[in-house]
Amino acid sequence: MKFAPRAALLAAWLVCLGLLYVLITHTLVVGTDLRSFMPAPTTPDQKLLMDQVGEGPGSRLLLVAIDGVPEPQLASLSHGLAASLRKQPAYPQVVNGDFDLAALDGQFLFYRYLLSPTLDTTAMDAPFLADQLQQRLDDMASPAASMLKSLLPRDPTLELLKLAERWTPAKSPEVKDGVWFSSKGEALLLVQTKAAGFDPEAQEAAINGIRSAFTALPGSQGAHLLLSGPGYFSVVVNAQTRHEADVIGRISTIGFILLLLVAYRSVTSLLFGALPVATGGLAGIAVMALCFREVHGITLAFGFTLLGVAQEYPIRLLSHRRAGETALASVRGLWPLLMTAIASACIAYLAFYASGVGGLQQLAVFTITGLLAAGLATRYLLPHLLPERARDVATTPGLARLRTFFDELPRPRWLPVPIALAAAAMLYFAPGSFWENNLAALTPLPTDMLMTDARLRGELGAPDVRYLLVLQARDADGVLALSERIEPDIDKLLAGKALDSVELPSRYLPSAATQKARQAKLPDTTALEEMLATGLKGTPFKKDLFAPFVSDVAAARSAPVLTPERFASSPLGQRLSAMLVNRGDHWVGLATLSGVHDADAFAPLAAKTGDAVRLLDLKQASESLVAEYRTRILKALAVATLLLVATIAFALRSFRRAWHVLAPMTLATFMVLAVERVAGIPLSLFHLVSLILAGGLGLHYALFFERDTGDPDEQRRTLHATIVCVLSALLVFGMLAWSSIPVLRAIGLTVSLGVAFHFCISILMAPHASKE
Amino acid sequence: MTMALMLAWTTSSPAAQAPDANALIASLGRPAPARTSFAEARFSSVLDKPLVSSGELAWLGQDQLERRVDAPHKETSTITGDKVTQTREGKSPRSFSLSRAPQLKVLLDSFVALLGGDASRLGEAFTVQLNREGEHWSLALTPTDAKVAKQISRIVVDGQGNEPRCMRMEEGDGDTAIDLLGPLATKMPGEPTREALVALCTGATP
Secondary structure: OOHHHHHHHHHHHHHHHHHHHHHHHHHOOEEOOHHHHOOOOOOHHHHHHHHHHHHOOOOOEEEEEEEOOOHHHHHHHHHHHHHHHHOOOOOOEEEOOOOOHHHOOHHHHHHHHHHOOHHHHOOOOHHHHHHHHHHHHHHHOOOOHHHHOOOOOOOOOOHHHHHHHHHOOOOOOEEEOOEEEOOOOOEEEEEEOOOOOOOHHHHHHHHHHHHHHHHOOOOOOOOEEEEEOHHHHHHHHHHHHHHHHHHHHHHHHHHHHHHHHHHHOOHHHHHHHHHHHHHHHHHHHHHHHHHOOOEEHHHHHHHHHHHHHHHHHHHHHHHOOOOOOOHHHHHHHHHHHHHHHHHHHHHHHHHHHOOOOHHHHHHHHHHHHHHHHHHHHHHHHHHHHOOOOOOOHHHOOOHHHHHHHHHHOOOOOOOHHHHHHHHHHHHHHOOOOOEOOOHHHHOOOOHHHHHHHHHHHHHHOOOOOOEEEEEEEOOHHHHHHHHHHHHHHHHHHHHOOOEEEEEOHHHOOOOHHHHHHHHHOOOOHHHHHHHHHHHHOOOOEOOOOOHHHHHHHHHHHHOOOOOHHHHOOOHHHHHHHHHEEEEOOEEEEEEEEEEEOOHHHHHHHHHHOOOOEEEEEHHHHHHHHHHHHHHHHHHHHHHHHHHHHHHHHHHHOOHHHHHHHHHHHHHHHHHHHHHHHHOOOOEOHHHHHHHHHHHHHHHHHHHHHHOOOOOHHHHHHHHHHHHHHHHHHHHHHHHHHOOOOHHHHHHHHHHHHHHHHHHHHHHHHOOOOOOO | OHHHHHHHHHHOOHHHHOHHHHHHHHHHOOOOOEEEEEEEEEEOOOEOOOEEEEEEEEEOOOOEEEEEEEEOOOEEEEEEOOEEEEEEOOOOOEEEEHHHOHHHHHHHHHHHHHHOOOHHHHHHHEEEEEEEEOOEEEEEEEEOOHHHHHHEEEEEEEEEOOEEEEEEEEEOOOOEEEEEEHHHHHHOOOOOOHHHHHHHHOOOOO
């Protein structure tokens, strides 16, 4: 092809890529919620887990500590930060020890007689009132006088203080200057975010909001803000992973470019060689963006990893060019084999689509589209761009000797037997557990961060992230009634030290029945006024002082009972709303627990209530979910394997030849598993996905080694292409294997090991090159 | 800026302004534990007539203060650090944070500083003004913290020689508590009025 049409084609291609890019930037919505990468939950506990991962009250809690300046200044910073955050809707709950009576909205003040348990044990009769009035008189003569006197006219029985006491966390840190302080002298706060705990982006926004509110406070210079909690961790892990992946990616890209320059000694080849993968990537994202409402960030990351296979296509084309032959002719010769490789990889990924997991389906759409686009671009577009004349890599110095060396290696037919036996033995004797079920182990946090979290959690009495008490009933009021009913049982558990504290929904709002019972005990206005007059006889209190009290009682007596929906317009009601979840045909109440020492102690409670009250172990539920997820992937893999065998056998029209391709692949895959297991590494989902990528690369090696052209130059070109592929894969994934982040390390190690094993076993099991 | 600094400096440094006051405050110091009986009359907008109580006030050293009421009902309030604990006969003790009751903080500050003879501590929390009239003296303490001053406008301590006789706490809303101290504690009239008590305190013995 002449220069002008080549330039036109290149321009058209680049314009297409540009259009795809524009399309993507306009349609792609990247989600960061980890849940879309989880399988559909099946058991009720798993369903609850999926809601709770990220949305439960515990996981949306951030622990905040301020230090670095003297105590009074810390206290005013704590007050200032709380006041500033309480104004923002992104933080439904901010507590710093300064119990704010305003938390009970003014419009609900008269409801105090229905909310407080006082009337459960006493009647609001003349002796009770007289006693209360006498006590208030004593208060007036005590140091508490000026604190209480403003409450007096409206609330002579001090119901509000009883409620404040009831709503203050059972175990709370030391209060100095009105705010919580840790034993290390830091001011402590608890902030609940509206953002889900495991949505790193939303959490990052919430955390930045806290930081900027803090720096905007006068006197915050020199003070230090310390954050902890699940949301903060997800942000840290996200940033760490991204940072390390970026650094590694940059280094390995440079290495990759250098490698290709050395291999092909042509900058144009290098630049054009990048086009098919770019096309594949963009096409994959574009199709995904069109097919799905939201694309998960993990899909993109995994997808690009898996798409690494596509880099092989241009490499094969570049390596298999011979002097004097046009690129078009070269690609025609290669195409049948390349097509087999592309088709089999696509078929294997199709199995992911059948898995039924949203994230995996996206992954399948992305990789299949990407591989097809990259393959077709290599076949139909790239050859027209490449320069007419190319250096024949068969003449690369040393290549011939290397090929001879490989050819002369002994290739015993029985080789698969010892390899298989070794792999089996290694798998059998490997230490530790086979599977990694703990999601947290893949995204570990620095130990000092975990220690800080445990320390702050202990000091604040903040709820456990692992356990929740689940209360199930037909409606929200049923949950409240159930919560009231189990209060004595919970008190017994608390007394027996099975746990440190619990926050039941009924602590904030009694059930309608209880409220009605309390309402019935309230006297009517005439009776109340009469009793008051008797009680006031002989006291120095002013005559009409308690008129606001009389009108509040009258309001409480006739008001409709307070429902969670109405209560939700106040800050306290918000806290209650976070604990009540509508799950279609029933309601669930979530009571947060702290310091669970004996999870089994809850079993009798579950038995007594017919499982309406049960302890939910989020860790166990998540592990069972991961196990189920893995089962699905394994099933998908099994189906993929069968499809692969069929495709290869069909393409090669021979089971013997298919054996030469598939046997090394299978053996190498098992060797990777065996080596990782012997090294004591439990296998995670990331290992499985990486094994699939390595398998895809191994398939290429085996296919090309198996191809016997009888032409020694062509054999050398095959070797050249394969070595370039192996080196580039080792470069990219070998770098990842050194990462400090287990997810990246899992991917890097598995793929590097895989590439090495696939290469060696493919060579050793390939049929002997026929001698000329 | 300079003006503000100078102002802050002069108000927070009673030593420069009132050497006389410092000498007086130093002379009031007593070794802990120091106890004195009291009789209090409280004039409040929620009350038709003043509420009278009596008992003993004790400074136990550092920031520990005990206020024991013997009449009309037995009650003991203890301030330790940031916590106030109230114990009444036949009731379980009740405690709250000192920060919820700023007037208590003021009481503690003034009391501890006076009994400790600690003029600089007194100067930190209050603007101190001394008036003398013959044998009699009167220390007016105005809280420096504007938030506190809103609730407690000032405390006036009256005395003779090195003996405080009265403590008058004037609250922001007009309520007043007048405590007769030491020997004067027995002199509480049956139906006290503000005027009569002030006269008693300033030594104009009827």
